[in-house]
Amino acid sequence: MIEEKSMEHLQLRIKNIRTETSSSKSYFIEEVNGKKIEYKGGQFFTLLVNLHGKEVRRSYSISSAPGVDTQIYFTIKRIENGELSRYLLDHLHIDDVITSLPPTGRFTIDVPESELAVFVSAGSGITPVFSLIKHLLYQFSDTNVLLIYQNHNEEESIFREELLLLQKKFSGRFLIKEIFSHPIDHTRPSQRLNNNLLERILLQTVHTNSVRFYLCGPEAFMRMALFTLKVMGYSQDTIRRENFFATAPPPPFMTDTNPHNVTINYHNKKYHIKVAYPHNILEVALKHNIHLPYSCRGGRCSSCTSICTTGRVRMTINDVLTPKDLENGLILTCVSYPETDVELTFDATDVNRVIDNNVNL
Numbered sequence: 001m002i003e004e005k006s007m008e009h010l011q012l013r014i015k016n017i018r019t020e021t022s023s024s025k026s027y028f029i030e031e032v033n034g035k036k037i038e039y040k041g042g043q044f045f046t047l048l049v050n051l052h053g054k055e056v057r058r059s060y061s062i063s064s065a066p067g068v069d070t071q072i073y074f075t076i077k078r079i080e081n082g083e084l085s086r087y088l089l090d091h092l093h094i095d096d097v098i099t100s101l102p103p104t105g106r107f108t109i110d111v112p113e114s115e116l117a118v119f120v121s122a123g124s125g126i127t128p129v130f131s132l133i134k135h136l137l138y139q140f141s142d143t144n145v146l147l148i149y150q151n152h153n154e155e156e157s158i159f160r161e162e163l164l165l166l167q168k169k170f171s172g173r174f175l176i177k178e179i180f181s182h183p184i185d186h187t188r189p190s191q192r193l194n195n196n197l198l199e200r201i202l203l204q205t206v207h208t209n210s211v212r213f214y215l216c217g218p219e220a221f222m223r224m225a226l227f228t229l230k231v232m233g234y235s236q237d238t239i240r241r242e243n244f245f246a247t248a249p250p251p252p253f254m255t256d257t258n259p260h261n262v263t264i265n266y267h268n269k270k271y272h273i274k275v276a277y278p279h280n281i282l283e284v285a286l287k288h289n290i291h292l293p294y295s296c297r298g299g300r301c302s303s304c305t306s307i308c309t310t311g312r313v314r315m316t317i318n319d320v321l322t323p324k325d326l327e328n329g330l331i332l333t334c335v336s337y338p339e340t341d342v343e344l345t346f347d348a349t350d351v352n353r354v355i356d357n358n359v360n361l
């Protein structure tokens with residue numbers, strides 16, 4: 001019962017590498033067979049790398065924007081003591097081929113739903129944001145964009161030059177508020193984005209109720225931004241988040257420890273497994289060599305999304321599915337525990353159909 005692994009995998013050739021900052025590089029890629037890679041701005045690749053005999057998966061957001069950039073690229077920032085970021089930055093060369101899952105992710109904007117899109121970002125959190133900003137500026141002339149961008153200093157600010165050029169090109173529609181904790185230019189204030197500063201910037205710059213927020217940065221930074229927006233009275237459904245950093249949450253409290261039947265429809269095959277607390281559906285499926293898609297295993301990236309067509313599951317965490325997604329039966333299998341017998345479908349067309357019917361903020 002082993003799923004044909006390569007069915008869903010891309011083989012990406014590194015066409016070019018561009019150094020962005022002292023700790024980050026962009027990798028320009030193409031599919032080895034020349035096939036066009038379909039993606040939306042804000043989505044990510046999940047790279048599968050064999051490191052010391054074991055497969056390591058990490059996601060990297062696509063910084064290019066379809067319809068704007070001719071080449072697709074993602075950007076990796078070095079994490080001190082990080083297992084894969086350090087390895088890739090030191091060992092990935094032009095013409096190397098790397099395995100990846102197809103682009104996925106829900107941090108996307110099909111059609112803007114507001115007059116103003118506010119991005120609050122820090123460090124490598126700019127990677128999907130850069131793609132979305134280009135998408136909005138070039139393809140939706142009625143939408144204004146505000147970027148609040150925290151970095152250590154000017155040189156560590158990924159895509160800074162390109163962003164400043166965009167601000168010039170789209171002046172009147174695109175405003176950047178740069179914040180540096182240790183600016184090189186000493187005439188600039190040394191600041192960290194905190195609740196007070198974020199609130200002050202928003203009060204000064206946001207003059208419409210038609211606004212949506214997109215947050216991407218370190219976990220504590222996102223918590224601060226989310227809290228500030230809520231205190232300012234913005235509702236949850238105006239705020240979207242992309243969380244790069246996930247630790248698997250513990251199983252939820254459940255009294256029912258009986259095994260439940262789980263039927264999985266994947267790549268036109270039906271699999272039957274039994275899942276009992278405290279194990280989640282993804283974990284048990286992988287143990288049975290059903291190679292479902294996944295990346296973070298922490299309920300934050302959405303790679304493992306399926307539709308629950310029958311029965312009910314309990315999810316421990318959900319940072320990516322909207323209330324509408326949940327209404328449509330979407331679940332994150334990596335944090336899902338069956339409460340009844342359930343049937344799931346991963347059929348890409350089914351999931352995409354549900355996603356396409358959804359309102360994207």
Ligand SMILES: Cc1cc2nc3c(=O)[nH]c(=O)nc-3n(C[C@H](O)[C@H](O)[C@H](O)COP(=O)(O)OP(=O)(O)OC[C@H]3O[C@@H](n4cnc5c(N)ncnc54)[C@H](O)[C@@H]3O)c2cc1C
Nearest residue numbers: 058059060061075076077079082083084085124127244301
């Ligand atoms: C949806 C998604 C999109 C992502 N897009 C990008 C991207 O475009 N560019 C990019 O560089 N990374 C991105 N990431 C993060 C990336 O997948 C890895 O987590 C990151 O490269 C660290 O992996 P590692 O193996 O080097 O570190 P690990 O060995 O996994 O971790 C080492 C240590 O660093 C901590 N850590 C891990 N990630 C971070 C972080 N981001 N900030 C602070 N501490 C961290 C861990 O808790 C651990 O203590 C994304 C993650 C997700 C889920």
Ligand code: FES
Nearest residue numbers: 295297300302334
């Ligand atoms: S694997 Fe990331 S949300 Fe499930």
